[in-house]
Amino acid sequence: MKALVTGGAGFIGSHLVDRLLREGYDVRILDNLEPRVHPRGKPSWVPGEAEFVRGDVRDLEVMRRALDGIQVVFHEAAYQDYMPDFSKFFHVNSVSTAAILELILERTRSGAGIGAGVEKVVVASSQAVYGEGQYCCRNLDCPRHGQPTAAPGRSEEQLRRGVWDLICAACGRPMTNLPLREAYHNPRNAYAISKLAQELAAVHLGQLHGIPTVALRYSIVQGPRQSLYNQYSGVCRIFCMRLLNDQPPIIYEDGLQKRDYTHIKDVVEANMTVLKEVRADYRVFNVGSGREITVRDYAVKLAEKMGKAITPMIPGSYRVGDNRHSVSDVSRLRELGWQPAFGLDRIFDDYLSWLDTQGNPATYLQQAEAAMRAQGVIRQVENSQG
């Protein structure tokens, strides 16, 4: 069996490549080595046993060649950022997915034959498609008590005042978040909208034309090989860098945002589960840790793990477009036999051991933060300092 992994030089793609090789697949990687992710070129973890094609998923001819002789596709390449170059999100994330299906269909129709065709396409979507998710007012006196509400994005004016919670339109009290379930979506930024378009293209066009496809909505994925350089990057990397330099992690909003952080091994396992499981076809699945934690608790636990007596700093900054709470319900994927096996402790252990081998890239981190401030992506509440 031959597998194509787009974005196979990146964080998640490269772990998938390793797993596929271990399972006996021939693997082809298609990756353009995006300079914002790989400023030092091809990473050393790209294995010699895999065929490496440097190319862009936006190039139809490159994609056509990359799909030649392939039975399974994992589409991990993506443009992920907070930058305002909106059309790039759609070209890289959504149009490329439509192109994969178009090219598979072209192959099947040109006589390559179904048997020789692609048997499964798994696309990497994101928890971002939920946007602010669904909330519910728990105030017993409220006429909307207990009713799920699709949360509108928080206004800039609200964030400027440092009001972080979603407020009930009926009674004006803070609302409680509900677990994110697959039937729902409410994307609020270019990345998230492009990921939803990617899912819809994969699952619906796949079903229409009998090409088994699955979309996986990853929560925040963590582990070794997360890019040390790009601006949209893991909180683990950013907090680690600060702590390694004996500086407090800087937390946006009030630190009480709830998240779920997933170990890379659980994500790879989820991909292998839906690859082999016919019941997964034409469906969307959350892939998360099944546990929630606040960003502040996360930072405290990380500092403890690193043996640093440093308290996180909460200066009142916020990031435009961030969601208040994001915690996925993973019961749909559990029904297929998958379950998250690794918690935060293991995430920290594995990431820190890897970071030890990487030198100190604090300079790059500072440059990334400065660029985001310059672009207006990170802003400050009106009455705070710093």
Ligand SMILES: NC(=O)c1ccc[n+]([C@@H]2O[C@H](COP(=O)([O-])OP(=O)(O)OC[C@H]3O[C@@H](n4cnc5c(N)ncnc54)[C@H](O)[C@@H]3O)[C@@H](O)[C@H]2O)c1
């Ligand atoms: N890491 C997370 O927490 C997370 C969460 C939700 C969803 N995802 C999704 O998972 C997938 C993998 O993410 P990751 O964290 O491994 O990202 P990454 O940036 O580490 O890897 C992406 C890879 O894609 C390549 N790439 C980017 N643009 C390309 C293009 N136009 N043509 C070819 N290759 C291109 C990059 O060079 C990189 O090697 C993405 O689709 C992402 O949207 C990731």
